[in-house]
Amino acid sequence: MPETAARIAFTLLHEDSGARRGRIATRHGAIETPVFMPVGTRASVKSLTTDQLTALGPEIVLCNTYHLMLRPGIDLLEQLGGIHEFMGWKGAILSDSGGFQLFSLASIRKIREEGVEFRSHIDGTTHFLSPEAAVDIQNRMGVDIAMAFDECPAYGISKSEVERSLSLTDRWARRSLEARRDTSALFGIVQGGTHHDLRKRAVEEIAALDFDGVAIGGLSVGEPKNEMLDTLRFTAPQLPRERPRYLMGVGTPADLLDGVAAGIDMFDCVMPTRNARNGTLFTSLGKIAIKNARFAADKSPLDPACSCVTCRTVSRAYLRHLFINGEIAALVYNTIHNVSFYLDLMGGIRHSIASNSFGAFRESFLSRFADGEADSDPAPG
RNA sequence: GGAGAGAUGGCUGAGCGGUUAAAAGCAGCAGACUGUAAAUCUGCCGGGCCACGCCCUACGGAGGUUCGAAUCCUCCUCUCUCCA
Numbered sequence: 001m002p003e004t005a006a007r008i009a010f011t012l013l014h015e016d017s018g019a020r021r022g023r024i025a026t027r028h029g030a031i032e033t034p035v036f037m038p039v040g041t042r043a044s045v046k047s048l049t050t051d052q053l054t055a056l057g058p059e060i061v062l063c064n065t066y067h068l069m070l071r072p073g074i075d076l077l078e079q080l081g082g083i084h085e086f087m088g089w090k091g092a093i094l095s096d097s098g099g100f101q102l103f104s105l106a107s108i109r110k111i112r113e114e115g116v117e118f119r120s121h122i123d124g125t126t127h128f129l130s131p132e133a134a135v136d137i138q139n140r141m142g143v144d145i146a147m148a149f150d151e152c153p154a155y156g157i158s159k160s161e162v163e164r165s166l167s168l169t170d171r172w173a174r175r176s177l178e179a180r181r182d183t184s185a186l187f188g189i190v191q192g193g194t195h196h197d198l199r200k201r202a203v204e205e206i207a208a209l210d211f212d213g214v215a216i217g218g219l220s221v222g223e224p225k226n227e228m229l230d231t232l233r234f235t236a237p238q239l240p241r242e243r244p245r246y247l248m249g250v251g252t253p254a255d256l257l258d259g260v261a262a263g264i265d266m267f268d269c270v271m272p273t274r275n276a277r278n279g280t281l282f283t284s285l286g287k288i289a290i291k292n293a294r295f296a297a298d299k300s301p302l303d304p305a306c307s308c309v310t311c312r313t314v315s316r317a318y319l320r321h322l323f324i325n326g327e328i329a330a331l332v333y334n335t336i337h338n339v340s341f342y343l344d345l346m347g348g349i350r351h352s353i354a355s356n357s358f359g360a361f362r363e364s365f366l367s368r369f370a371d372g373e374a375d376s377d378p379a380p381g
Numbered sequence: 382g383g384a385g386a387g388a389u390g391g392c393u394g395a396g397c398g399g400u401u402a403a404a405a406g407c408a409g410c411a412g413a414c415u416g417u418a419a420a421u422c423u424g425c426c427g428g429g430c431c432a433c434g435c436c437c438u439a440c441g442g443a444g445g446u447u448c449g450a451a452u453c454c455u456c457c458u459c460u461c462u463c464c465a
Binding site for chain 2: 037039040041042046047062064067094096097099100101103104105108121122147150152189215217218219220221228246247248249250251252255268269270271273274275276277278279280289291292293323326328330331334
């Protein structure tokens, strides 16, 4: 991409019903969409070295403004050549603005019109994030895609509070955009809880601004699944067709399929990496808890349908052994597999859209994945 | 041979007259995890049952004191430490 070109360029390649197949050109390579972005909050996809991550082949990963501004700090990060160089990562990077930390670290912050005062969860020192500061930090990190600074309202608060929060997010969106530079693309975020009218208002507000992409935030934060899906299906199709659509923080394999069906192009979620470290592994036949006693003597690969390093190299019995003994290799093997599983799922989704068979792919995947049992042992006699 | 200390649920280990089916940790079994304060957290964990209550069996063994004992007394068995 020429130096003078846009921050990113999105091309919508194909549509299959509501599902979209596209491509995002960035200064760090092209991203085939729909895409799943592994989460690397502190410039690290937990338990993986950068070369292990690279070998898995994701085109883009996440990092987090709040966590990185605390450590190592933006001055140091900038001095060290930016986040790509810092972590030795050649692919694209999207950073979250820190808005989600307003939600997850609610007890140690104070929200004002101007911005948010945080107390560091590490050492208690006070820090300030505003739309301008958050975007500035993301620019200085050198990420390919930055996120507007938003407030993610907790589920269960009153509609009037959601509306108040949304108004703040919308005002912050304009200020975030003012702070955009050519170094990083900037996405706006649609909030509004589970209220159709607020979501509609948010879409109109954000879509009218010159963001490089539009995200749906504030889903899968505790609301019932049917409300999440309802909000997703209501909101996603209203997002600008010619720009990337990003569903933040979602989700399960089934959620990804629902998101794609609703017209989402980008996803991120801690689920594959966190669950890997906690012993829950995704397979083509459903989730399994590798610590379960029934895998103690199971010589079969974790997922016979998977070709990742883990599945090619070791057995379920060995993975269980490593996990219950707290071996570091368990985290590495598990993470390699779960991330591979998610990336493979997205690959399958992209192929199916290209061949107009997304609906069938989705049905097929879900019928096998079901919810739960993935025990390859023969039925007891 | 002598002098001490001690034996508690798979293990370590509290309790030292009633509120004790018995703290806590570990092990074991299961579950959760959705823009990562997470290699974290939660539940179960003697047995049985027509189970939100009841019945068995339980603190080395056998007796005893007491309304009531894992807790007090006697004897026995075994373990550990120190001195010979």
